Amino acid sequence: MFLRSLLVLLFFVVAAQRSLADDGYRLWLKYDLIPDAGLRKDYQKAAGVIVSKGSTPILKTAAGELQQGLQGLLGQSVPVVSASKKGQGTITLAVDATANVSGQPLGKDGYSISTRSGNIVVTGQSESGVLYGAFALLRQMQTRQSLKDLALTSSPRIQYRLLNHWDNPNGTVERGYAGSSIWKWYELPERLDPRYQDYARANASIGINGVVINNVNASARYLTPEYIEKVAALAGVMRPYGIRVYMSVLWAAPKVIGGLSTSDPLDPKVKQWWTDRTNEIYKAIPDFGGFLVKANSEGEPGPQDYGRDHADGANMLADALGQHDGLVMWRAFVYKANSNGDRFKEAYQEFKPLDGRFKPKTLVQVKNGPIDFQSREPFHPLFGAMPRTPLVLEVQITQEYLGFATHLVYLAPMFKETLDADTYANGQGSTVAKVVDGSVDKHAISGIAGVANIGSDRNWTGHPMGQANWYAFGRLAWDHTLSAQAIAEEWTRLTLTTEPRAVRTIADVLVRSRDIYVRYTTPLGLHHIMGQSIHYGPEPWLASSARPDWTAVYYHKADAAGLGFDRTEKGSNALSLYRPEVQRQWQDPKTCPPDYLLWFHHVGWNQQLSTGRTLWNELCTRYYTGADSVTWMQQQWAAVQPQIDPELHADITGRLQTQRKEALWWRDACVLYFQTHARQPIPAPFAPPARTLDDIKRLVMIYQLR
Amino acid sequence: MFLRSLLVLLFFVVAAQRSLADDGYRLWLKYDLIPDAGLRKDYQKAAGVIVSKGSTPILKTAAGELQQGLQGLLGQSVPVVSASKKGQGTITLAVDATANVSGQPLGKDGYSISTRSGNIVVTGQSESGVLYGAFALLRQMQTRQSLKDLALTSSPRIQYRLLNHWDNPNGTVERGYAGSSIWKWYELPERLDPRYQDYARANASIGINGVVINNVNASARYLTPEYIEKVAALAGVMRPYGIRVYMSVLWAAPKVIGGLSTSDPLDPKVKQWWTDRTNEIYKAIPDFGGFLVKANSEGEPGPQDYGRDHADGANMLADALGQHDGLVMWRAFVYKANSNGDRFKEAYQEFKPLDGRFKPKTLVQVKNGPIDFQSREPFHPLFGAMPRTPLVLEVQITQEYLGFATHLVYLAPMFKETLDADTYANGQGSTVAKVVDGSVDKHAISGIAGVANIGSDRNWTGHPMGQANWYAFGRLAWDHTLSAQAIAEEWTRLTLTTEPRAVRTIADVLVRSRDIYVRYTTPLGLHHIMGQSIHYGPEPWLASSARPDWTAVYYHKADAAGLGFDRTEKGSNALSLYRPEVQRQWQDPKTCPPDYLLWFHHVGWNQQLSTGRTLWNELCTRYYTGADSVTWMQQQWAAVQPQIDPELHADITGRLQTQRKEALWWRDACVLYFQTHARQPIPAPFAPPARTLDDIKRLVMIYQLR
Structure with missing residues (x-):
């Protein structure tokens, strides 16, 4: 009788369990x-x-x-x-x-x-x-x-391993594709969502030790007593997991909430205001991590509003931090609206002269590439160019330009491409990773930041495979010598299945996914040809915007002769920002690796590439084979079905269907649009798109409608 | 051995179960x-x-x-x-x-x-x-x-029982406080989130049979083939649950996506465009429910842009629906920026003359009150005033003006107050409910709509008790004769506990919660004194805005003499929109129920009310006792702790703490601000606020910062 009851009980418990899919x-x-x-x-x-x-x-x-x-x-x-x-x-x-x-x-x-x-x-x-x-x-x-x-x-090679949340106080997430913010500002500090602890646990498990909780386009709210108390409550959850909390700050805060008439960093009242605020924060959060600043960038206020420079601003904040154990991370993502210039060069030109001006515990945070988190960028020329300044590498984990939450794109190969890139700053082997970890220039502090892909979706990241990107960022922040393949296998075993063949299959899909994405969206070094503002889908025809460098034509420069941005000395000469050894890799269109070709050269449509095909043929080949590779991904995913939780498998199967659809958008949009310049047929064996350029324009424009 | 294994297995399964809190x-x-x-x-x-x-x-x-x-x-x-x-x-x-x-x-x-x-x-x-x-x-x-x-x-008393989702295509929810939209537009139609079915199940269980899936401030996207396919996928999940899908439409869609030069409802090309779109929708969704329209309201386009009226617009859409089994629901929420007028009267003045002009299967959707979902409004004067038009009652389930997700406010008493209000349209007993269910005017169709409080938060509604409001809306849509108390008890038993004493305690808190909220925010008929734009917290001092009727002073009209909006014949005479029997209830400040007093009268600060206190004293009494009643709610909630899931209990305990804090904001903000007009001390036994009006202004302004 006891056994029977037990069996009955077991049955129901198990039944209840089974209904809980992964x-x-x-x-x-x-x-x-x-x-x-x-x-x-x-x-x-x-x-x-x-x-x-x-x-x-x-x-x-x-x-x-x-x-x-x-x-x-x-x-x-x-x-x-x-x-x-x-x-x-x-x-x-x-x-x-x-x-x-x-x-x-x-x-x-x-x-x-x-x-x-x-x-x-x-x-x-x-x-x-x-x-x-x-x-x-x-x-x-x-x-x-x-x-x-x-x-x-x-032991970690980099000291400060941070997530940057672009989360707004109203609960939205800039460039977030996984629901709303996990921070419930209206509920804090009285209610602590149990999710905060689960978030801390996940981060600690991969070595992340700092969290910037708010958007770099910052609200002044966080510097008020009301919000400091909320942030302190979050810090209380993070602390037992070895995680420190940081804030992005609004440069104009002394005016907006301080009642001052200026935010000039050299004004004594402004300095005092920041010192007082900082002391107040440390009183509430003794292990507060410090400040992240986006200033004089994309409309944000900054020290240049008062004729000061970035170093003036950063150093004033460093002074405000005083004896507290906190950092200032000052972002180098700046560019001016200048149709005759080259955005590629602007951060370099503004920041390189400031090298040596920054006080201790002030770091300059540099995006992996010179434009803006494109799916493949050459490494940012500031790496290796500011030896007296510790540089934080900023990568984007959220897939702003990499397919939102409908494209399976494993980002570790992209992170690794930057980390392993050789700046030659201090001779061969001066990789970006070694610049960042401080070993090239013997810096005492080092940092890396990933823009989080985390939101309130039940699975945290929208696309279930987005979890692998969070994981890979943490693992690489800890040890940049790990391979993308090894991390993919490890994550798959932890998360999806330990069955060896399925692990291999999934890791193979992961590792190849980013290159596939590049092929069907921006092959051969194309960049910034995505949909305006929302950065979704293709819009290579975009020719006018509020700023010239927000259009697509500014970057691809397609014309009857060819395609690509000439950044050699005949062009913008952005290439000259790199060391000679680097320039040599990229300066000759005949030897420049095809993946970077159109980043640096305007290439004739009929120019023969190292691949043996003309530019036009190679471009079409990559768009077609890239889009078809999504079908391969679908097949591989179908093959591992027996090893995967059914609900999860169905989820990813659905998203792969969307990815295939959107890959075809990209392919058709781009080959049809570039064909208006190249004036050549789609090469065999590829079938020309069944739809017209207008069809596809109409289709993708739907997603731009209010 | 078998038994032992079984026991071990059972232990772990149960252990795993236990870790899953509710x-x-x-x-x-x-x-x-x-x-x-x-x-x-x-x-x-x-x-x-x-x-x-x-x-x-x-x-x-x-x-x-x-x-x-x-x-x-x-x-x-x-x-x-x-x-x-x-x-x-x-x-x-x-x-x-x-x-x-x-x-x-x-x-x-x-x-x-x-x-x-x-x-x-x-x-x-x-x-x-x-x-x-x-x-x-x-x-x-x-x-x-x-x-x-x-x-x-x-049997349901109302035929069409609808949720209105104010969900935007980018995943945000206008006036949503429970995360992002549950609709994943980027993933549709390829991926169907399992949550869609759970949503359908919940609605069907309470009798809801229709869902307007997008914001009334509508995007044109939904009328494109791309989005029709997505909506059709959702409809496929809803259909087996007896739920039909509806759309909000953008009036300007023929221009925005149709390539036409006009959206004039009398233009043959416009008519044809809507007919074609409608046929296309029905081809994809044979049981499509119809259209909801917000036109010529708060900046939205509409037929008035072409010199036509609301009936012209609605009838054109009815014609476009043709033989399809679909409805047009045309919203009456319209008002113009007119500082000399009274927004209270505007919808009435625009729509009353149109009675009889609307074609069959066209309904006019009217908010419960004349302003905008305030925590207590007199019933909308259109109810009973348009006998030849079926009217949909629109209530708001999401707590835009009722404390977002940090205030426990059970809304059934508010819904009931409107439903049970007697319009005297056809003699005594012509309640709003009977106007809406069609029995007063013998309409063949009837509808009710609730603006959903549903989002992607794990618990659907942000505040766990918000679930009771979703539930109560459905139950009252089915049977408006149910009592708020009975529904509260039923929901509590289903959701929280069946222990009789705890059920009584919780239902008591629920039933009293809305009156408590009114007391500490807008007692005695005050209205529209909340924070600008975000509608969070108090801002009775708001005196200028983009429109006069977006300020607080427009509504409370505090001055040295007294407080309140004179809507008698000496004032705006909005009272005259009601039947004489209704006017008689409210026209004399001496006999007007205190709950509606300041809706209709400008009352002297020292005027003695029916409660025996002067206006000033009564006002203070209600603010203080209201805020203190939150403490009572906290005590009651603490008392049921043993009967409630621990995680859930902690959640609500935390939110009640926030509610108490915010109730004190409201109390202090309002008594201190109105005191600047009344120029009298806070009456005994209440202690004056320890903070100044400037303190509290600064505090609540933080939440208005970008």
């Missing part, structure tokens, strides 16, 4: 029971008890997270105790200021996981290091690695 | 196992098998929903079969065109649930009726009613 909320921290009983048993033996040497908040988090993960993975309730016990199966968590690897110190956030006398010991020089070690140990089990004779050590 | 997603359709084993057994006996007489889509839905509900409630897998079986425990679902109650036909959507030969039979004249009956039967069990000798019949 909605993606748990991200890569699923901790589902390991089905392999043998492996589970091995792990269970190793994980009999957690010994936490200390009870500070982050150590408590480490122990709690480990306990929760083990509970799920092993189906075993693992006690947390404060003193070590004899016998097998102990996992010890301990801060050890002397922790090192072969004499090399681990660094503040590094961890070591080792086996000592048959037990596992997780140490770090700081609590955060131990927390990262705990997540790394869980990852070992999630990815089914052995726990025998562990000797894992890892 | 996040509100399941709304009032939780179907948790009934804990009372005796009752469950009774129900189980009655629900052995479902016999579905037919297999049309909506009947299938009815059987499926019943099966799913019984599975949860009874822990019993109930088979669905097509032919009846002998023996006990059969629930038969059948369409019966002759279904009636004592000879009275049930009407299209009505249902009957009866016990015949010991078995339960659910019938309706239509499939939808059976579906509604199935949900009603589940509700019997959810609320623990007996299933013995059932004889339940119910």
Whole structure:
């Protein structure tokens, strides 16, 4: 009778469980029971008890997270105790200021996981290091690695690993495609959405240690006592996960909320105002991270309004921070509306002369490329050009120019392309990554920022595969030497399936997806030909806008002769901003890699490329094969269906259908439009689009309607 | 060994379950196992098998929903079969065109649930009726009613029971406080979010049978083939739940997307364009519901742009619908910027003369009150004034003027206040409800619309108690004779707890909450004194805006003499728009109910009211006792803690804290501001606010900052 009741109960519980499809909320921290009983048993033996040497908040988090993960993975309730016990199966968590690897110190956030006398010991020089070690140990089990004779050590190469949220106080997210903001400003500080903690957990698990909570197009609200209290409440959730909170600030705040008549950074009242605000913030948030500033950019106010420069502004804020342990991150994303100029050069021209002017703990934050998060850009020429200034690399995780939430595009290959690009600043091997991590110029501080793709959608990122981009950003921020392939496989195992063939198939799709996207949208170095304002779909015909550099024709310069922006010395000479070694790679259209060709050259339609095809033929080939590759992605995804949760599989299947549809928009829009200049037929074997350019213009314009 | 494995498995499954707190997603359709084993057994006996007489889509839905509900409630897998079986425990679902109650036909959507030969039979004249009956039967069990000798019949009093979504194509929701839109336009039609079906299920369970999917400030997108296909995909999810899809349309669409030079409703090309679009829509969506139109209102285009009137516009659309079974709902929410006028009168003045001009299947949609969804308005004077036109009552479920998602305000008492208001149009008892349901003027069609409070937040409505407002709207749309109290108790039992004392406590809080909100924000008939544009927090001092009727002073008219808008014949004479019997209730400030006093009278600060206090004293008393009543709500909520899911309880506890804080804003802002006119001290026993008017102005202005 007992057994029968139990079975009945079990049936209903399981039935209820089954009805809960995998909605993606748990991200890569699923901790589902390991089905392999043998492996589970091995792990269970190793994980009999957690010994936490200390009870500070982050150590408590480490122990709690480990306990929760083990509970799920092993189906075993693992006690947390404060003193070590004899016998097998102990996992010890301990801060050890002397922790090192072969004499090399681990660094503040590094961890070591080792086996000592048959037990596992997780140490770090700081609590955060131990927390990262705990997540790394869980990852070992999630990815089914052995726990025998562990000797894992890892230290982050970059100190400040930040997400930038472009979230507005009204709950919208600029360039967000995953619902609304996760921050509920109207509810704070009284109500703390449980989601805040889940957000912190996810970030900590991949080593992210800072969060800029609001849009760089900033509201002054955050500097008011009312909002400082709200931000402090969020900081209270983040703190036990080793995450510090930062703010974007509105330069005009002293006028807007301070009642001053100026925001001049050299005005004593302005300085005092910022000092007072900063002190007030630190009173509420003792571990506040600092300020991010977008100034004199795209209409935002800034120090130039008063005849001062960016360094004047940044240094004033650095002074305001004073003895507090905070940073100023000053964005270099600036450009003026100048139809005769080249936006490519503007940030360089404004910031390069300021090198050496910035005070300590002030960093300049530079986008990966010179224009604006296009799907492929040459690395920003400021990298390697400001040796006396620590530069934060800013990449975009949200897919503003990479297909919103309907295109599967894994961004790690794009991040890696920038990180691995050689600036030759200090000889060969002076990669962007090494400029950013401080090793080229021996900077004491280093930072990297990713514009978050996180929103209130149940699965956090809109496209379920967008989770991989959040994950990859964190992993690369920690260790930029990891490969895109390795991260793809790791994420897939944690998130989707551990079945080896499916893992390979999915990782293959992920790794190839960004190149496929580039091919069907902006092959051969085309850039900025997307739909006006919303940045959705193609609009290569866009010829007038509020500013010349917001049109498409400014960038592609298609004419009867050819296509592309001449940035050689015959043209804008933007190429000269790079070191000679870099210039040599790109300066000759015959040897310039096709992927960068139209970034730097105006190429004749019938010019033969290194691929053996003429420009026109190569362009069409890439658009057609790119769009067809989406079909390949669909086939690969269909093949892994048995290994994937059905609801999740259906979700991505639907999005891939949309991606295929939109890839065909791009292909048809671009080949038909460029054909009006090239005046050549679509080359065999490709069938000309069945629709006209007007058809496709009408179609994509629908998405521009109010 | 088997038992042990089973126990282990059970433990983990249950553990996993426990970690899933009640996040509100399941709304009032939780179907948790009934804990009372005796009752469950009774129900189980009655629900052995479902016999579905037919297999049309909506009947299938009815059987499926019943099966799913019984599975949860009874822990019993109930088979669905097509032919009846002998023996006990059969629930038969059948369409019966002759279904009636004592000879009275049930009407299209009505249902009957009866016990015949010991078995339960659910019938309706239509499939939808059976579906509604199935949900009603589940509700019997959810609320623990007996299933013995059932004889339940119910028919909706209003035919068209609609939600209006003010959702924009970019995913934002105008006046939405629950995240972003649930419609994922970029993903449609290829991907159907599983949430669409859960949305349809929830609506069908309370009798809602139509959904206007987009904002009345409409985009032309929806009339394009691209979007018709997306809307058709949504309609496909709604159809099996008996829900029809409607669109808001942009009047200028023939120009914006049709390439025409005019949108003149009398232009033959315009007529043809709308006819073609309508035919195209019906080809994709054969059960399309029709159009909702906001025209010549708040800057929207309309027929008046061409010297035509609202009837010309509505009739043209009715002609375009032609033989299709669709409606035109034309909104009466119009007003001009006229500082010398009274916005109260404008819709009446424009629409009353059009009575009789509207073609069949054209309805005029009228907000509950003459201004704009204020927390208490006298009923709109158009009700009862357009006997030849069916009027749709439009109420707002989203809390635009009722505290967003941080104030617990149960709206059924407000809806009921309008529904039960007597227009005296056709003698005593000609309530708004009876005007709307068509019984006063013998209209063949009737409709009611609620502006949805639904968004992408996990719990759908932001404030968990906002679910009660969605629920109450549906229940009152079905049967406006239900009491606010009864609906509150029913919803609480379905959603929060069935423990009788807790149900009473919560229902008491719900029923009193709206009056409490009115007291601390706009007592005694004050209106439209909220924060500019965002409509959040108090701003009674607002004296200039883009339009005079967007200020606060336009409405409260505070001066040294007194307070309130004189709408008697000495003033704007808006009162004259009502029948004499109604005028008599409100025309004398001495006998006008205090709740409506300042709607119609400018009252001296020292005037003694029927309450025995002077206006100033009564005003202060209501602000103070109103704000203090939030503390009472907090206490009541604390008392039911043991009966409520912990995460949910904490959520509402946090929001109540915010509500208390904001109630104090309102109180302090309003008593301090009105005191500048009244020039009297805050009366005993109330302590004057500790802050100044400037303090509170600064505080609430923060929320107006960009």
